[in-house]
Amino acid sequence: MRVAVTGGGGFLGSHLCEALLRRGDEVVCLDDFSTGDPANIAAFLGNPGFELIRGDVSRSTDVRGTVDAVAHLASPASPPDYLRRPLETLAVGSRGTENALRLAARHDARFVLASTSEVYGDPEVHPQDESYWGHVNPIGPRSVYDEAKRFAEALTQAYRTHRGTNTGIVRIFNTYGPRMRPHDGRVVSSFVVQALAGEPLTVYGDGKQTRSFCYVDDLVRGIIAMLDCDEPGPVNLGNPVELTVLELADLVIGLTGSGAEVQFHPLPVDDPTRRRPVIARASERLGWVPEVTVEDGLRRTVRWFAGRPDDVAAALAA
Ligand code: NAD
Ligand code: UDP
Numbered sequence: 001m002r003v004a005v006t007g008g009g010g011f012l013g014s015h016l017c018e019a020l021l022r023r024g025d026e027v028v029c030l031d032d033f034s035t036g037d038p039a040n041i042a043a044f045l046g047n048p049g050f051e052l053i054r055g056d057v058s059r060s061t062d063v064r065g066t067v068d069a070v071a072h073l074a075s076p077a078s079p080p081d082y083l084r085r086p087l088e089t090l091a092v093g094s095r096g097t098e099n100a101l102r103l104a105a106r107h108d109a110r111f112v113l114a115s116t117s118e119v120y121g122d123p124e125v126h127p128q129d130e131s132y133w134g135h136v137n138p139i140g141p142r143s144v145y146d147e148a149k150r151f152a153e154a155l156t157q158a159y160r161t162h163r164g165t166n167t168g169i170v171r172i173f174n175t176y177g178p179r180m181r182p183h184d185g186r187v188v189s190s191f192v193v194q195a196l197a198g199e200p201l202t203v204y205g206d207g208k209q210t211r212s213f214c215y216v217d218d219l220v221r222g223i224i225a226m227l228d229c230d231e232p233g234p235v236n237l238g239n240p241v242e243l244t245v246l247e248l249a250d251l252v253i254g255l256t257g258s259g260a261e262v263q264f265h266p267l268p269v270d271d272p273t274r275r276r277p278v279i280a281r282a283s284e285r286l287g288w289v290p291e292v293t294v295e296d297g298l299r300r301t302v303r304w305f306a307g308r309p310d311d312v313a314a315a316l317a318a
Contacts, residue, residue: 002026002066003227004109006057006100007073009036011179012114012172015220016071017041021049028063031074032056034088035081040179058091061099069110069227072100075149077116079142079268080185086144093148094155101159101167110166112226113156115234117173118146122272127242129278130171130234140270153234160232168226173238173277177216177297178304182315188213188298191249192305193315195256205267207246210274214239215297218290225286238277239290251295255302 003020007013008029013036017027026049029041033054044050053063057074075092076082082089097113104111120128121136136146159165176188183193194201214237222237243251249262282288292300305312 001068002028003069003071004028004030004061004063004067004103005071005073006030006061006096007036007075007114009033009038009041010073010077011040011181012175012216012219013073014040014179015177015216016073016223017044017050019220019224021047025049027051028053028067030055030057030061030063034085035076035078035181035184037181057099058088058096061103063103067103067107067109069112070100070104071112071114071223071227072097073114075114076145078184078186082145083141089144090148093152097152097155101155101165104167105159105163105165110168110227111156111159112168112170112223113152114223115149115153115169115171117171117236117238117275117277118142119150119153119171121146122270123274126274127240127276127278128236130236130281137270142270166230168231169233169235170223170226171234171236172219173214173236173275174211175214175216175219177301182305182308182311183318187211187245187248188301191252192256192302193312195252195258195260196302196306196312197316198258198260199316200261200263201249201253202265203245203249203262204265204271207249207262207264208244209271210242210244210276212238212240212242212276213248213294213297214290215292215300218292222282222286222288225288229286231285235282235286236277236279237282237288238279239294240277240279241294242274242276243294251298252302255295255298
């Protein structure tokens with residue numbers, strides 16, 4: 001297959017590019033590096049099966065030659081990133097998604113949208129399966145991301161229904177691992193960087209809010225399973241093991257052997273109280289279940305960050 005990966009220079013996208021190249025696919029990566037890092041894909045640049053198109057997919061998704069599949073991952077994902085780039089986030093969720101859908105439609109290619117558990121907002125139903133419509137504040141600060149993704153889902157579904165495009169939607173729950181930017185502000189990267197430096201871990205609110213953390217290799221396997229079939233979705237992809245933020249802090253402190261303490265900070269506006277995916281659909285339709293335990297995934301993540309002491313120090317100074 002020749003696969004176009006928008007956002008291929010980011011955390012998830014670069015792992016997806018790598019896994020596709022490893023199995024012999026060709027990859028066209030489209031990225032403007034607004035929240036990604038060229039270092040994530042530097043190792044693939046010499047690979048004849050890999051092509052990089054640097055640019056904003058909200059403007060263009062022109063690709064030379066044919067593509068068999070489009071994985072649309074371009075979008076800021078970390079709350080500090082999308083709060084810093086609100087209009088760009090709405091643009092890439094709307095215009096960027098339409099450009100990526102047009103690319104797929106032009107080539108009669110499979111299209112997979114990287115949607116998010118954020119479409120469930122601050123859920124009134126727990127755990128969340130795909131039939132839940134969500135509880136999102138349409139004018140709150142997070143709406144630039146949540147509503148962009150909800151619109152992206154609606155557009156994807158409309159291309160399927162009205163244009164016959166072979167689309168699929170995955171709703172990704174919190175995912176972590178190597179290549180997260182050390183200063184991207186997400187909870188796993190922040191806690192690991194802080195613990196390695198012996199700095200206090202910044203817990204927002206009382207730390208009793210929950211998330212369910214999936215290791216990146218598991219998640220990428222799920223996206224590839226979705227690319228390889230005709231399933232329309234939406235399909236939740238996430239690890240159903242639910243942790244409070246305080247439990248996560250304790251785990252990270254334990255795994256780093258750090259003497260760091262926790263320090264409480266105000267809870268961001270509209271921060272969801274709890275999050276846990278029901279993954280029965282992914283298991284039945286994609287044969288997908290996560291395999292990496294949180295302890296093992298965090299251990300691998302800690303090892304990766306520990307190997308980059310300069311980046312860790314720079315992130316703390318920022
Ligand atoms: P990331 O910020 O590391 O990667 C996003 C990539 O998209 C970056 O390389 C960025 O430069 C690129 N990008 C952003 N806007 C662009 C534009 N207009 N044109 C071209 N490139 C653009 O984030 P990530 O964690 O890798 O997330 C990837 C995708 O997965 C996003 O769509 C995100 O919403 C979704 N997702 C991620 C998670 C998670 O926990 N990591 C959870 C749910 C959904
Ligand atoms: N969080 C935290 N400290 C941090 C960063 C995040 O306590 O330094 C909390 C945040 O308030 C949220 C959870 O951790 O309740 C997950 O945050 P993240 O930004 O990683 O993902 P999202 O909010 O998008 O699920």
